[in-house]
Amino acid sequence: MDNKIKIGLIGLGTVGSGVYKTLQKFDNIEIAKIAVHNKKKKRSIENFDESLLTEDGYEVVNDPQIQIVAELMGGCEPAFSLIKQAILNKKHIVTANKELLAKHGEELFKLAQDNNVVILYEAAIAGGIPLIMPIKTILAGNKINKIKAIVNGTTNYILTKMDVQGASYEDILREAQDLGYAETNPTGDVEGFDAAYKITTLATIAFGKRIKFENVYREGITKIRPQDMKLANEMGYKIKLIASAELDEDGRADVRVHPMLVPKTKTLAHIDYVTNAVTLTGHPVGEITLSGPGAGEFPTASSVVGDILAIVSEIGVTDYILPMMRCSHSENAQMIEISETMNKYYISITSKNNIGVIGRIGNLCAENNISVSSIVQKEIKNNCADITVITELCKEIDMQNFIKTLNQDNSVIEVNSLIRVQI
């Protein structure tokens, strides 16, 4: 008799191919059916059995012999409908779909709980890096209250290249597109949507309270200038797109994605190119950093296959598998508005080279409750001065008012950049 656990795949692109290849070495697992967009497409898989393919995802999720469905197609529909149907059919789910989890995680996890199946999604956040399973299991004794993460390889590649080459965002984006590291329409990456999807789910798991994607503040990297890179470097920082989530003492969550100046003393400052990294702070563990490849055929397959193996290990052993890996957070986190948050800032200003302009900017800071940590007038060209300010911690709303004041001030030609600084 055939005792193999039957798996259905939805999607056989980069990640799906990696999962297919990796699962071949496990004798107790059989890929029984694979839903693809186009059966005729040429596949780069050796000895591939094309009879497994179907163009109808419902053939996978309704197949009675399949016990685990791995959804690797991405996007909200039809993935959402297919996964719901699979759960109703009592199949366990493994998914790499960060957008779906960020937008519909609550409904999916509730449905899974009601049907006594698990949804695992290690591959959805930071690719091959062990993250979700460690948080749910070996770190389960912790109260995690802070996450700082680089979870988008495209933007980290662009920022690293801008730093190394002193080149503009536009030039490096084009290069990244040529190399396949950035998509033709790069918005999802460079405007921070991808990172925001990931931090939404990661913060929900880590804090044990549901974060809503629409409450995640988001800024992209398109306005970062090579000059900002250079100035940051000189002051001991690297500029990174940071997905950040913090819980304050009252249990309110501050979750956001935006560029930050990261001190070179932090591990995240040294995470370059397409590598991802996540720094978690909690009690009792303290601060840990997990880093590695955040995307790609094989790293992502590692996480998908790890999830599948965890399910396989307990199917047949118990009717209530993987109790620690279940998710039943129903409480929504109370959120802190970005305007209320306290931040340290880097500001680059071009001003007229008037006598006393630094004093004037200093005064405007004070009038807006902003305490200056350092202020430097760096170069003078065409009778213009470049001024760089680093502030102490101050309130976002005060900073926004200060920037408005600056923009209206006669001595200021332009506020070039406003970037938050990690402390």
Added chain:
Amino acid sequence: MDNKIKIGLIGLGTVGSGVYKTLQKFDNIEIAKIAVHNKKKKRSIENFDESLLTEDGYEVVNDPQIQIVAELMGGCEPAFSLIKQAILNKKHIVTANKELLAKHGEELFKLAQDNNVVILYEAAIAGGIPLIMPIKTILAGNKINKIKAIVNGTTNYILTKMDVQGASYEDILREAQDLGYAETNPTGDVEGFDAAYKITTLATIAFGKRIKFENVYREGITKIRPQDMKLANEMGYKIKLIASAELDEDGRADVRVHPMLVPKTKTLAHIDYVTNAVTLTGHPVGEITLSGPGAGEFPTASSVVGDILAIVSEIGVTDYILPMMRCSHSENAQMIEISETMNKYYISITSKNNIGVIGRIGNLCAENNISVSSIVQKEIKNNCADITVITELCKEIDMQNFIKTLNQDNSVIEVNSLIRVQI
């Protein structure tokens, strides 16, 4: 009726206290008994119930109501005997005891398997860093073939301080002893025993083949000079005590602990002071690095409590708990002798300032099959020259012969240092 899972602790020192405090917040867990060396010792735990204490470890391991024993005393005996008795009594084991696992892991894991209990030991290697559970679960689809790790905080603290301050090993050791980072008898740390215990167990788990502690090659940090730090820095390296394990293509294991020059492009080069980090390379995941606090009351408690919670989550749910976390490697790894290994080397030599001395050293290299990557004559004092050689990959036995030749050569005053270089 009382449905709490009863835990017995053996040891209530630094780690034990952290575990005790951390477990207080879990309503479903009760610490039922604690074995200590001296019941009368003053404890820094609030509202501590002294009636839980016993000076007889067998009162813990023989207590029929206790389901999990956490052994936090360290050392081989009486820990070994107590744990064996606990296993025979069908109790699950959580331990932070790296020495015991390295020396008696095989016997203990076999006994556990025979008695259908698990032994978990996340805290035994790299303190609070999630490592063992991720390898056993989410990374289970991987073939891991390389580990490079900083797993001893004391030596990493000493090497970091030597680097930052340019101070001698002896001076920094004394400072570390004053601060409690090094023991009065520092041998276990500075000679690499502690790191060797850890890499023995880590490599066994990662490779799925049993490594014997006595086959792990080991060199400590006592001979590292501030000059070596300085030269390494100038050439783009940091000196770290690296616990290393590699599997070659024939499945033979090369496991060792010794100082290495680590390129600054590697994450491990930036792991400073008492922080630990482990870089794993495998397929399909690629290279991941996990870093964080390697010791201390609370980080270690995080891992012990994580292990306890994993057991608790499945007790009562199934009779065969945590199938992925079991260990039944019976095959001993075939080992590669250190003399057979290929390494890149840093060599510091003081020679007489004869004409042609660099040429002579270059010739001796060639005669010993050693290819030179760079050779620099750095300073001349008292008619002596300081010569630094970095080699290409060459065989350890050839290098040892070369060093013998150098020591007998008339133009060589002293071979100051021989340190392997990570590639």
